[in-house]
Amino acid sequence: MRVHEWLSKTGSAGTTFGFLDDGAKKDVRRALLKAVAIPGYQVPYGSREMPLARGWGTGGIQITLSMLLPEDVVKVIDQGCDGSVNAVNIKKFYERVAGVAVTTDTLEASLVQTRHRIPEERMTDQQILVLQVPYPEALREVEPSEAQTRRMHAEADYARMWLHLYEDVVHFGEIRISYRYPCTVNGRHVMDPSPVPRWDVPKLHMADTLFLFGAGRERRIYAVPPHTRVEPLEFEDHCFRVEDFAGKSCARCGSTDTFLDEILGPGGSRSHCCSDTGYCDKRKARWNRS
Amino acid sequence: MAYVAVKGGREAIERACDLNEYRRQGAASAPLQLSQIREQLHLAVDRVMGEGGLHAPDLAALALRQAAGDTIEASFLLRAHRATLPRLGESIPDTTGDMRMVRRISSAFKDVPGGQILGPTGDYTLRLLELDRLEDPALRRQVIRERVFRGLPEPDDMPDTFPRVVELLRRDGLVEEPGTEDDEPFDITRRSVAFPAPRSARLQALARGETGGLLLLAYSSMRGYGHIHPTLAELRVGYLPLRMTHPVTGESVVAGEILVTEAEVVSRFSNPEGEPRFHMGYGLCLGHNEIKAISMGVLDRCMRTETPTCPAEDQEFVLYHTDGIESMGFSNHWKLPHYVDFLSDLDRLRKARANAQEKENGHARA
Numbered sequence: 245m246r247v248h249e250w251l252s253k254t255g256s257a258g259t260t261f262g263f264l265d266d267g268a269k270k271d272v273r274r275a276l277l278k279a280v281a282i283p284g285y286q287v288p289y290g291s292r293e294m295p296l297a298r299g300w301g302t303g304g305i306q307i308t309l310s311m312l313l314p315e316d317v318v319k320v321i322d323q324g325c326d327g328s329v330n331a332v333n334i335k336k337f338y339e340r341v342a343g344v345a346v347t348t349d350t351l352e353a354s355l356v357q358t359r360h361r362i363p364e365e366r367m368t369d370q371q372i373l374v375l376q377v378p379y380p381e382a383l384r385e386v387e388p389s390e391a392q393t394r395r396m397h398a399e400a401d402y403a404r405m406w407l408h409l410y411e412d413v414v415h416f417g418e419i420r421i422s423y424r425y426p427c428t429v430n431g432r433h434v435m436d437p438s439p440v441p442r443w444d445v446p447k448l449h450m451a452d453t454l455f456l457f458g459a460g461r462e463r464r465i466y467a468v469p470p471h472t473r474v475e476p477l478e479f480e481d482h483c484f485r486v487e488d489f490a491g492k493s494c495a496r497c498g499s500t501d502t503f504l505d506e507i508l509g510p511g512g513s514r515s516h517c518c519s520d521t522g523y524c525d526k527r528k529a530r531w532n533r534s
Numbered sequence: 535m536a537y538v539a540v541k542g543g544r545e546a547i548e549r550a551c552d553l554n555e556y557r558r559q560g561a562a563s564a565p566l567q568l569s570q571i572r573e574q575l576h577l578a579v580d581r582v583m584g585e586g587g588l589h590a591p592d593l594a595a596l597a598l599r600q601a602a603g604d605t606i607e608a609s610f611l612l613r614a615h616r617a618t619l620p621r622l623g624e625s626i627p628d629t630t631g632d633m634r635m636v637r638r639i640s641s642a643f644k645d646v647p648g649g650q651i652l653g654p655t656g657d658y659t660l661r662l663l664e665l666d667r668l669e670d671p672a673l674r675r676q677v678i679r680e681r682v683f684r685g686l687p688e689p690d691d692m693p694d695t696f697p698r699v700v701e702l703l704r705r706d707g708l709v710e711e712p713g714t715e716d717d718e719p720f721d722i723t724r725r726s727v728a729f730p731a732p733r734s735a736r737l738q739a740l741a742r743g744e745t746g747g748l749l750l751l752a753y754s755s756m757r758g759y760g761h762i763h764p765t766l767a768e769l770r771v772g773y774l775p776l777r778m779t780h781p782v783t784g785e786s787v788v789a790g791e792i793l794v795t796e797a798e799v800v801s802r803f804s805n806p807e808g809e810p811r812f813h814m815g816y817g818l819c820l821g822h823n824e825i826k827a828i829s830m831g832v833l834d835r836c837m838r839t840e841t842p843t844c845p846a847e848d849q850e851f852v853l854y855h856t857d858g859i860e861s862m863g864f865s866n867h868w869k870l871p872h873y874v875d876f877l878s879d880l881d882r883l884r885k886a887r888a889n890a891q892e893k894e895n896g897h898a899r900a
Contacts, residue, residue, distance in 0.1 A: 329657070337660055385761075416810065508646045512706075
């Protein structure tokens with residue numbers, strides 16, 4: 245179905261396919277093209293007001309809306325979960341303004357929008373992952389001023405970031421950055437991978453999929469194209485490592501190789517479950533069949 | 535219109551007040567009932583009670599009507615009224631464990647003992663203007679009422695108490711222990727604060743702070759001018775029993791209950807000495823005001839930084855500039871006549887200009 249066919253089917257006057265007007269979509273797409281051309285570089289763009297509050301995924305939503313086609317199948321997750329309140333809300337919004345199909349199966353989706361996770365299943369070159377970004381600036385940790393951080397990126401001046409990591413190692417024997425772990429993209433720009441856990445950072449490296457990052461409140465778009473190097477900042481004698489789930493497994497599907505959420509039970513008891521609920525459901529169904 | 539106290543000023547002032555009153559009451563619309571304000575603009579009422587420092591929903595509604603919806607002005611009216619009231623006693627310090635819960639969420643864990651209770655929230659609505667509901671018809675209100683009350687679970691389905699998420703973390707030693715810095719709470723309404731201020735004074739000042747001001751500073755910290763990365767361990771909205779010592783029997787009695795919002799934030803550990811633990815920030819304010827409670831929690835945590843590096847971490851900066859009533863009063867005072875001061879300014883400027891001119895002439899001659 246083409247866009248004009250969809251339009252002829254919609255009854256309510258004044259509803260644009262994909263909510264945004266064409267000018268806004270064009271703006272976003274141009275920023276996306278530039279972002280893909282300069283991996284890891286934050287492209288400023290004129291972020292529009294969305295009917296969701298700032299900080300609730302408006303950057304990701306604008307990217308998705310500017311790219312949606314009527315035949316798209318969309319998956320939206322929040323912290324890995326399809327059923328999370330905000331993910332449900334965003335999905336409802338897409339169904340309402342674009343009439344697209346939705347799914348919880350990562351491999352079925354043509355476009356996945358996510359907050360704070362990258363799905364466990366390896367995505368293909370036919371798919372796009374849109375990440376919602378609260379803080380696009382990886383250097384914000386060491387420099388509050390935007391004018392300064394832009395200069396630092398232009399000059400590839402990352403000394404203060406390295407020093408910050410080094411001081412952490414000296415003081416705590418550990419780099420304290422947990423999620424939002426800074427990475428060098430394509431050997432040039434230091435990039436904030438959005439608040440995904442360390443666990444997900446290696447998935448960005450030499451992937452088959454296009455990753456698009458949208459920060460609506462901060463008015464920035466950036467991208468990691470397929471087959472691009474994404475390397476977490478690390479020292480030769482202090483290597484990057486991901487979260488440790490040794491000895492733990494998912495209470496639902498038994499998985500031992502996925503990112504696990506800690507669940508607090510009555511009396512403070514702890515159990516674990518896959519954060520990627522779509523994948524967990526799939527594994528569980530497979531397990532029940534066999 | 536006369537502006538300064540020249541002859542005829544009094545009449546002009548009275549006319550201005552009449553005009554203001556006339557404008558507030560509107561041309562032909564029906565007068566606003568206090569119950570309408572209290573029930574349908576309840577978040578504004580809550581905000582005014584918090585900033586005014588007085589739990590009085592009817593009076594807050596009255597203040598809002600009198601101030602034509604200006605929340606800072608309304609808080610001011612309420613706080614001024616508060617100054618006329620005798621202090622009859624003090625409530626007994628208590629934990630918030632007995633809160634009658636309306637809403638309770640944790641963003642630190644997917645599920646928590648007692649469960650996530652969304653309660654009344656607009657967080658997950660699409661912010662689309664309801665152009666099709668301009669009239670808010672009675673039929674629709676009736677439909678909503680029926681939907682809400684149909685199939686309600688039995689009241690005893692709800693647990694009486696909810697374990698604190700922070701307590702569960704504390705049990706594992708992951709969160710710092712609560713401070714015990716002051717036995718008797720400091721009261722900023724009775725004493726002038728000196729710096730560094732005790733935590734009770736800081737929390738009291740934040741609880742009376744202006745929502746927008748607190749939000750601005752908390753946001754500056756979370757966005758980049760600061761080093762606090764908060765996680766909302768728990769946000770609670772509910773009714774707290776107000777316990778007092780009975781003046782005759784000396785026993786603890788419940789005098790009533792008040793609606794409050796409580797936020798507990800934890801943030802990344804930062805103390806290089808000692809055992810690494812999460813630090814905590816706490817916010818509690820009157821009424822349902824989530825933005826304020828969260829901002830308080832973040833600022834409470836910020837202000838405990840040992841060496842402040844930005845405004846939100848600086849106690850003086852935060853506490854002196856977030857009281858809406860004080861800052862509004864002072865900013866408005868610039869409308870008062872300043873002709874004497876200004877004349878003095880003018881004199882200095884003219885003198886300096888004359889000096890500069892003289893110097894230039896001197897150079898020209900030389």
